Amino acid sequence: MKFKIIILLLLMTFIISSSAFACTSFALYGNQIFYGMNFDYFSIPLKFLIESRLEMNIFHLSFLYDQTVDDPEYKGYFAKTCGMNSKGLFCASQEIEPYIEGRKKANKGEVHIDDQYESISKYFGIDSVKKEIKGKQWIQYIGPSIHNMFADINGNAIVTETDNKENFITEIGGDFIVMSNFPNHNLAGKSYSEAEGAGAERYQLTYKFLTENTNSFTIEKGFNLLKKAYCKDKNYKTKCSMIFHPETNSAYIALKLNMERIWKVSIDKQTIETFEGHSRYQKINIGEKGILLKDLELLGI
Secondary structure: OHHHHHHHHHHHHHHHHHHOOOOEEEEEEOOOEEEEEEEEOOOOOEEEEEEEEOOEEEEEEEEEHHHOOOOHHHOOOEEEEEEEEOOOOEEEEEEOOOOOOOOOOOOOOEEEHHHHHHHHHOOOOHHHHHHHHOOOEEEOOOOOOEEEEEEOOOOOEEEEEEOOOOEEEEEOOOOEEEEOOOOHHHHOOOOHHHOOOOOHHHHHHHHHHHHHHOOOOOHHHHHHHHHHOOOOOOOOOEEEEEEEEOOOOEEEEEEOOOOOOEEEEEOOOOEEEEEEOOOOOOEEEOOOOOEEHHHHHHHOO
16 A cells, blocks of 8 residues: 555656646737747647638647547547637647646536637637636636637737636736746736746746847747747657747747747648748648648658
8 A cells, every 4th residue: 555655646746747847828019929839748749730710710739639638539639729810819728737626517607718719710809708708617627727828919918717716817917928837817916036836937037038028029039039948847848839920920830949940830821831941942731631740840851
């Protein structure tokens, strides 16, 4: 029995330490508008895709969900975790710590917080997102606990969080907003330097960089930032880094911290093409079927 308890404690420690290091995102309103995200996770299939809904296109990063949740209902299902639509509405869904036990079925008056992500397939701005999500208690689904960042081209940005008992919305307080893995609402009334918990170091690094580069921010600086804010946990390596430029409906992607080789996504044209650091030019139509990250790596020459 004692041996079993020790093994259980070791497993719990591994899970907590691993899941504490996953993803960093931001929205910046300087001379130009930029959104960014590092997707940090264990080795898992990733896919980029672009859908068409309601006379707009929506770019998504998705991951194979059945490798994170033991549920046959989701066999082969790719869960969307970060994206932007052609109206400039952005969302990043990331893990939040401490873990909150989720429920597969929502009771009357409840909705799963991960369902909020689909707002970017329906709406153009934050006001519409707020109307959609208010009025019910948000709860966590089974699997990793998450929180969401939304941002639009009008300078509105929020982070949504829940502990299954209370809803929390953190509004942007200046020219930018940052989200890592601790609850953003815990920083209310505090300085960014007081951030504590999972991802606090990455949060502080990103906040400081954006403070110093608000009006001089560029795509290149965005990738410099994401390279600095990489995931240091060997079990949760940075799989891809993305800079979104809503004013041109473009997304720029680096794979596995290789910031010398960049891909460019045209959300309007539903294509992804070589942009920097490739020896030959390639353009690929990705559409709703999408393209796996591993296949994109093979094409990156």
